[in-house]
Amino acid sequence: MNVLAAIPSPTQGVWELGPFPIRAYALCIIAGIVAAILITQRRWVARGGASEDVLDIAVWAVPFGIVGGRLYHVISSPDPYFGEGGDPLRAFAIWEGGLGIWGAIALGAVGAWIACRRRGIPLPAFGDALAPGLLVAQAIGRLGNWFNNELYGGPTDLPWALTIYEWTGTRAVVGPAGEPVVLGTFHPTFLYELLWNLAAAAVVVWADRRFRLSHGRAFALYVALYCAGRFWIELLRTDPAETIFGVRLNVYTAVVVGLLAAAYMVWQRGRPREVITRGRDAADTAASRDHAAPAVAPGTEGPGDGEEPGEGPRRRHEET
Incomplete structure (x- = not known):
């Protein structure tokens, strides 16, 4: 196995700026949020909405989404927090990484619904404008997993194998020779999901233009495509997770949520695009x-x- 031929991983995920830690994971999440806002503003205005609507809704949706994402992560991977030797207080240490997209979307939608209701905006119409931006945000956010040397798959010696180091939580463990300790090369499942998300975003944009999707169908297409990718990527992952009958909880979630999204698209087919009145x-x-x-x-x-x-x-x- 030639480690030098593999994709390298960062040996550090946190940098100290005086008393303040600069965390790559947090920077990736923030960059993803900014990208989603910019893309959504462009699409929302094109649909007849006001640009400022997006920021007003983000103020509600983003905090709700972060809380929901953390809750789902803790529920689906409880051992580090509530298992033997676990630390329950670490469930609040969101800066260490660990956000479940299912919980982020579910609770983020609650925050978006509150904001949309306050501004007199139909939530499904806003979701259609948001869908591609969410996928791009998720793709950028996956780079945070790369910096943290986490969420990789099983061992492999494929040309695109990912080098993974023994990790302290913030940086690679250094051996006696002064070199980072290499655990091996593994499937870069973070990269698989990143590329899948970008491809899905392109498909949503194309389908939205081609079929003038409305009433939440573009958002449902995003959910269905993401679930399809997450299903097979989840089967490759080896990080600790809650299982049911030996199958990871996220696999069941991807199947159920993906089928519901597909059913919604069929249910709403043929409806004309809404006329946006630029909010309350x-x-x-x-x-x-x-x-x-x-x-x-x-x-x-x-x-x-x-x-x-x-x-x-x-x-x-x-x-x-």
Whole structure:
């Protein structure tokens, strides 16, 4: 096995900037969120929405999503926290990595629903604009797993095998010779998912343009495609996870959620694309403007009874 021919992994995932730790995992998550917001803004405006809607909704959806992602991770991989020798307090150490996408999407959707309701925006329409950006965000986020030397598959000597080091939690263990201790080369499942997500994002964009998907169908397509990829990638992973009858919990989740997404697409087929009204704030502004407009009696022509706007008040002032 030629380790030098394999894909290298970083030997450090955290850098100290004075008293502040700079964590690659966190930077990747933040970069993914920014990318999702920018892509969604472009798609939402193209659908008739207001650009500021996206940031307002993100303020609700992102914190909810982070909490949901962490909850799912802890539930699906409980041993490091509640197993023998585990530390329950580490369940709150989100900076160490560990976010389950299923929980992030589920609880993030709750936050998005609250924000959409406040702005008078239909959640399915916003989800359609969001779908490709989410996939790109997930792809960028997977780079955090690379920095942490985690979520790899079984051993392999394929040309794209991934070098994995013995890890302390923040950096590679250094041997007596001063070199990082290599555990071996493994399937880079983080890379498989990254590439799958980018390909799925392209498919969603193409299908949305080709078939003018609406009423949540673009979002459902995202879910179905992601689940299809996650199903086979999950079968390659070897990291600790909760299992049912010897099969990882995430495999069952991918099957159930993917089938539900496919069923939703069939259920909603043929519906025309929604007309976006630019949110509740725009509607309130328009209503206030209409309410404040002066009433004009039938047969009259405006402020000066037939004169140019503004001419009547000026003439009255001159005559006073």
